[in-house]
Amino acid sequence: MVSIKEVAEEAGVSTATVSRVLSSSDHVRPELRQRVMEAVEKLQYRPNLVARSLRSQQSNTIGLIVSDIRNPFFTSISRAVEDSAYKQGFSVLLCNTDEDPEKEKIYLQLMRDTNVAGVIFSPTRQIMSDLASLPFDFPMVIVDRSVPDVDVDTVLLDNVESAYRLTSHLISNGFRRIGALFGETSTTGIQRQRGYEEALKAHGIPLVPEYIKHLQPRVEASYKIATSMLQLPHAPDALLTSNSLIMEGALQALRACNLSIPEDIALVGFDETPWTLLVQPAITIIAQPTDEIGKTAADLLFQRIAIPTRPTRQIILKGQLMVRGSSTPLHLKAM
Amino acid sequence: MVSIKEVAEEAGVSTATVSRVLSSSDHVRPELRQRVMEAVEKLQYRPNLVARSLRSQQSNTIGLIVSDIRNPFFTSISRAVEDSAYKQGFSVLLCNTDEDPEKEKIYLQLMRDTNVAGVIFSPTRQIMSDLASLPFDFPMVIVDRSVPDVDVDTVLLDNVESAYRLTSHLISNGFRRIGALFGETSTTGIQRQRGYEEALKAHGIPLVPEYIKHLQPRVEASYKIATSMLQLPHAPDALLTSNSLIMEGALQALRACNLSIPEDIALVGFDETPWTLLVQPAITIIAQPTDEIGKTAADLLFQRIAIPTRPTRQIILKGQLMVRGSSTPLHLKAM
DNA sequence: TTGTAAGCGTTATCAA
DNA sequence: TTGATAACGCTTACAA
Numbered sequence: 204m205v206s207i208k209e210v211a212e213e214a215g216v217s218t219a220t221v222s223r224v225l226s227s228s229d230h231v232r233p234e235l236r237q238r239v240m241e242a243v244e245k246l247q248y249r250p251n252l253v254a255r256s257l258r259s260q261q262s263n264t265i266g267l268i269v270s271d272i273r274n275p276f277f278t279s280i281s282r283a284v285e286d287s288a289y290k291q292g293f294s295v296l297l298c299n300t301d302e303d304p305e306k307e308k309i310y311l312q313l314m315r316d317t318n319v320a321g322v323i324f325s326p327t328r329q330i331m332s333d334l335a336s337l338p339f340d341f342p343m344v345i346v347d348r349s350v351p352d353v354d355v356d357t358v359l360l361d362n363v364e365s366a367y368r369l370t371s372h373l374i375s376n377g378f379r380r381i382g383a384l385f386g387e388t389s390t391t392g393i394q395r396q397r398g399y400e401e402a403l404k405a406h407g408i409p410l411v412p413e414y415i416k417h418l419q420p421r422v423e424a425s426y427k428i429a430t431s432m433l434q435l436p437h438a439p440d441a442l443l444t445s446n447s448l449i450m451e452g453a454l455q456a457l458r459a460c461n462l463s464i465p466e467d468i469a470l471v472g473f474d475e476t477p478w479t480l481l482v483q484p485a486i487t488i489i490a491q492p493t494d495e496i497g498k499t500a501a502d503l504l505f506q507r508i509a510i511p512t513r514p515t516r517q518i519i520l521k522g523q524l525m526v527r528g529s530s531t532p533l534h535l536k537a538m
Numbered sequence: 539m540v541s542i543k544e545v546a547e548e549a550g551v552s553t554a555t556v557s558r559v560l561s562s563s564d565h566v567r568p569e570l571r572q573r574v575m576e577a578v579e580k581l582q583y584r585p586n587l588v589a590r591s592l593r594s595q596q597s598n599t600i601g602l603i604v605s606d607i608r609n610p611f612f613t614s615i616s617r618a619v620e621d622s623a624y625k626q627g628f629s630v631l632l633c634n635t636d637e638d639p640e641k642e643k644i645y646l647q648l649m650r651d652t653n654v655a656g657v658i659f660s661p662t663r664q665i666m667s668d669l670a671s672l673p674f675d676f677p678m679v680i681v682d683r684s685v686p687d688v689d690v691d692t693v694l695l696d697n698v699e700s701a702y703r704l705t706s707h708l709i710s711n712g713f714r715r716i717g718a719l720f721g722e723t724s725t726t727g728i729q730r731q732r733g734y735e736e737a738l739k740a741h742g743i744p745l746v747p748e749y750i751k752h753l754q755p756r757v758e759a760s761y762k763i764a765t766s767m768l769q770l771p772h773a774p775d776a777l778l779t780s781n782s783l784i785m786e787g788a789l790q791a792l793r794a795c796n797l798s799i800p801e802d803i804a805l806v807g808f809d810e811t812p813w814t815l816l817v818q819p820a821i822t823i824i825a826q827p828t829d830e831i832g833k834t835a836a837d838l839l840f841q842r843i844a845i846p847t848r849p850t851r852q853i854i855l856k857g858q859l860m861v862r863g864s865s866t867p868l869h870l871k872a873m
Numbered sequence: 874t875t876g877t878a879a880g881c882g883t884t885a886t887c888a889a
Numbered sequence: 890t891t892g893a894t895a896a897c898g899c900t901t902a903c904a905a
Contacts, residue, residue: 249650251592251651253592272613279608282606289641296629296631297631298620298630313587317588317599340539451812478812478813481786
């Protein structure tokens with residue numbers, strides 16, 4: 204492994220000069236610069252980024268901490284983040300927490316220990332109290348979830364509003380007994396529940412506790428809970444799900460119960476996935492602008508890395524209601 | 539940021555002793571060990587991994603280089619790799635190449651520059667010739683694709699055999715005009731094509747060049763190519779797709795053409811995705827054991843990191859044919 | 874504009 | 890068993 208020292212010797216200059224040519228825009232005589240470049244080329248020199256990072260106390264790596272990369276929402280976010288990072292010359296450390304606060308802590312510590320430039324994080328509710336107290340000195344951007352009492356950059360969907368619109372859509376299409384499945388680990392589920400409840404209230408529809416469930420945001424959990432909800436004496440005529448994994452489990456449950464959508468029951472949810480348009484009928488959803496969320500989070504992070512004292516921002520993006528067959532109005536059902 | 543020096547002072551020992559207590563199993567007097575641990579605890583000391591990596595010339599990071607994390611196959615692989623890495627105390631640098639050889643090179647260089655412990659890589663065909671010549675000294679495991687002339691650990695599906703079985707399944711169900719869409723960037727597509735062609739030959743069915751297409755493994759490309767194939771004068775009565783993105787585009791095309799599956803045309807492919815069981819009819823596929831592939835790749839890598847001279851291995855895993863409604867026999871179609 | 878030399882925070886060598 | 894001390898490969902004052 205050729206080092207900066209050998210390049211310096213080859214070019215007949217000091218290591219400082221090589222370093223200047225390579226990383227700073229310091230004034231170096233063109234002739235020397237040329238000699239250095241040639242030596243670099245000849246020896247196929249590549250700077251050791253570990254040494255550079257140790258010395259300069261900076262790094263070109265950012266951390267991305269999400270609950271599960273297999274959740275299509277996070278898959279998409281990750282891709283967008285990696286893309287932005289690549290363009291800025293950064294690379295991405297991927298961390299899955301499985302919504303486990305212990306894993307979250309371990310990964311946050313790792314971020315500190317490896318001296319990353321910054322972190323994009325989608326935290327559970329449990330970790331939040333710690334978040335303020337733990338001494339995390341690196342730049343951080345929160346995505347998808349909100350951290351109420353901490354002054355930190357955040358990129359969020361307008362969850363209350365989106366859930367409100369989704370629920371209102373069901374109501375105006377004639378559905379009244381709207382079962383709802385929310386993720387229990389994040390603030391997102393809570394906010395979406397608020398939107399759901401506000402919509403019901405606004406339309407004078409009573410809340411039915413049996414219709415509201417909180418669960419781990421996983422396919423299997425959702426399948427179970429949805430199945431049991433479908434077996435209620437007075438079963439729902441519509442199901443609202445608060446993320447795509449939950450929606451997947453719910454759809455499996457509907458299929459297992461041989462229920463027709465939307466004739467027997469409507470199904471709506473959040474997030475565009477490869478299959479929302481492929482199943483029949485297609486599923487009505489709130490599409491989150493995942494690319495933009497990821498890109499915005501990365502942008503915020505790079506800005507904070509550049510200017511650590513910058514005032515924090517909370518960016519709230521709008522979801523888009525995509526009306527499809529799975530929530531067709533009751534009076535059209537016979538058609 | 540508290541350093542080893544401060545811990546040493548606090549404990550009244552040298553930095554060497556602190557280092558020994560923390561990272562090596564060297565013999566340290568229990569009493570000193572105790573004092574060091576207390577100092578570590580008191581000062582909340584955490585070793586700086588960058589410095590450690592620079593000095594020891596090792597690291598606890600592995601690279602994962604895939605074409606696109608949004609491909610459900612790679613999503614699942616990534617999750618499995620990250621899981622295994624976490625258990626071994628490693629973290630994962632995620633890199634998307636978009637099947638672009640230039641990006642592959644850049645990322646491979648990054649791996650070298652950051653001194654990663656090793657890399658799990660799914661290369662394009664183009665990069666392979668370079669792979670032998672480029673001086674990549676780090677441990678590497680190839681997944682999903684094969685690199686014929688390089689002595690490197692590999693984890694693969696039995697692609698020829700799997701495609702053979704999938705094609706034979708279609709044939710024995712009465713389909714004869716089997717269109718096939720293969721990814722053009724990987725060896726995987728080529729091998730699956732071989733299995734497809736061998737199955738046709740074995741059953742005395744002539745190859746029709748118009749029925750065989752190579753394309754970028756992307757949804758949009760697949761949609762276009764599939765659509766044009768469906769408009770052939772003598773259109774296929776079945777479509778075989780060589781990965782889930784291609785399958786997705788093909789299914790979109792079938793839907794756009796208002797074709798019924800399997801009455802008008804059968805559809806089969808590779809990879810279990812969230813939707814293969816949710817669409818109706820469910821799709822017949824070869825399921826790859828993605829968890830096992832990822833886990834095996836990580837295991838191989840850690841073994842090679844531990845013993846660099848270990849003889850290389852090629853591990854070939856079997857796919858599982860999941861027969862579903864999308865390839866129901868012709869004589870049952872009327873039912 | 875360039876070179877010398879002092880670190881960055883560890884670990885590894887060598888003596889004690 | 891322990892402690893000085895020299896690296897690891899780079900950047901950056903400071904001097905020249």
